[in-house]
Amino acid sequence: MTLRMWTGALLIAGCADPALAEGPADVVLRGGTVVGVGRTDLVLRGGKITERGPGAGPGLPAVDVTGQFLVPAFIDSHVHFAYLEGAAGMADGGVVAAVDLAAPLAAIGGPTAPVRVLWSGPMITAPGGYPLNSWGAAGYGLPVTTESEAAAAVDTLKGRGAGVIKLAVTAPPTVSDPAMAAAAAAAHAGGLQVAAHALGDGDSARAAAAGADVLAHTPVETLSDATVEAWRGKAVVSTLAAFGGSPQAVENLRRLRASGVTVLYGTDFGNTRTAGIDAAEIALLVAAGLDGRAILEAGTSAPAAWWGWTDLGALETGKSASLLVLPRDPLLDPGALAAPSQVWLEGARRR
Template sequence: MSDASGSPRLDLGPLAAAARRSLNGDNPGEVGTRLPPLVDHHVHLMLVGVGAFAGSGLSGVVDLGAPLPVVAAARGIGMPRVDFAGWFLTAPGGYPTGRPWAVEGCVREVAAETGEERWTLAHPAETAVSELHSFGASVVKVALNLDAGPVFDRPTLDAIVAAAHERGLPVVAHVEGDGMTRLAVEAGVDVLAHTPFTEAVDDDLVARAAAAGQRWISTLHIHGHGAPSDDLERAVDNLRRFRAAGGRVLYGTDLGNGDQPVGVNAGELAALARAGLGASELLAALADPWPRDERVDAVATFVPGPPPERLDDVPAWLAAAVVVPAEELDPVDDSAAA
């Protein structure tokens, strides 16, 4: 498709539609683009505060590590809607235990299986997952950071994954250190909280992860926050190959980690474009409702003005998005937005 000048128009894909934001009175409203609700799939409310998202372009966030009272308070704020993991589950003494940013109550250490659990009501892994499920957690987060301390042995990790899956909860893993991506893939972990950045994941393992339906949350911008870094280059390369293998990419920023904007992060989207995602794929990564099955239909995203003509312009364009009631947006003829 071309615009009024005859130039090819950037393909934003099926999630984008020309729309007019209708206003009361004589004002005819502003023409722009309607998008589904946008989600940051990796934030930490304990670090940015539950009210930080007012006026942002995000309709949803997924908190991947916080004390339960923090996420309990967040569930009542209305918008954005909050899904959460609750505690980081980690091996005794494992990451992020002892980190200065790890707010008291955000970590739960899970003891290893000893073979004596048959004499008790439940393995510690089963107990921890059961309590998170009862509290309303949407996902279970495990820490597999070999560079920062001990990690779960395979039987304990298997017990956590099994307990979560029995309750319909996906398991998200922070992987860091040699062999941790392989451990997560082989244990059936559903989602990686970060694109692997400390190791170059071999092609066979990338293909296995994609074929198994594993999702990777991007979090690329945290590596240097726009400056070059070895971790960024490894992560971009890993994500490029994962996407090429058919892997599903989720937009996420690890908000709270360093100085990042609240809302849609243009730097994260630019890094995703470097990893090979086109405009429609950027929108799909942002609008994926995971861990929910369906999108919220009461709100929509509106980006005022003409849509971008180049992929390089998409990140800044999306950073101007606002959340609006879906009823405020009326469809317009596509040529009217050109």
């Protein structure tokens, strides 16, 4: 058997093994445990889950996953693919979709298949502000000064294909509060959510007041009770490992989650270098008080609902055939999520 063919134990039902990663396969995954459902069989056809149940898919080639656990493929809600190429590695590691939260305009819509990407393009910032004054000098920021410029920047980004808007909320030079509010209003009027780079308490409070929907990182400085409350009903992308997993950031995430903020798994890939599901990020989510079910939700159903990927985040009939096969139950051992034995994306086997 060549390296391009499936590895592992196969139960063949009348046809040869499909090639690895050459496109969607019509197969049945037999004998595994779909987490949250129980032991059952999954039929994959044309990149979709077409049937789920014991004995489903008679006559199809069968992959024996007895004793293993099946969960949806992950969504990483903070990456930078223009800064560091890694979509293929992400796919091989079990990531089916990602939110790219800062890239030059020309990078929007670039090749990332099979990983789906929601792009922000350059983050809206002040002239000479973050990230133009550091790592993002080559087009990763779009400078504005006035409210009208901020609204126009949103229109430009949406016109170029951005599906989310990102604001840089930092120490001076920074976008004014009225300009941030104008950008958020324009984004919401255009059906786009607003993510904010805000690492301190004051900046996080400003971002919430301006109308931002998502903290692009867990803040690393102590948050006041008022700031935590201001984010109730909104979302935060974890990115704990990207900033060293400090005890204060971990505690901030715990408090934000306890207040009703939705936690979205994210790694800040580009700043970090692990392509795939990051074991260090999973461990830090555990430290922040998330159990296995909450971590699974943060990487699957929660971001699928938040970002509008309606066919991701669950292993149900009609959903995308994008899933992980795990050797251990991730509800009991969340670290298993970072070491899948098989990865299927849109019906094609990557691993």
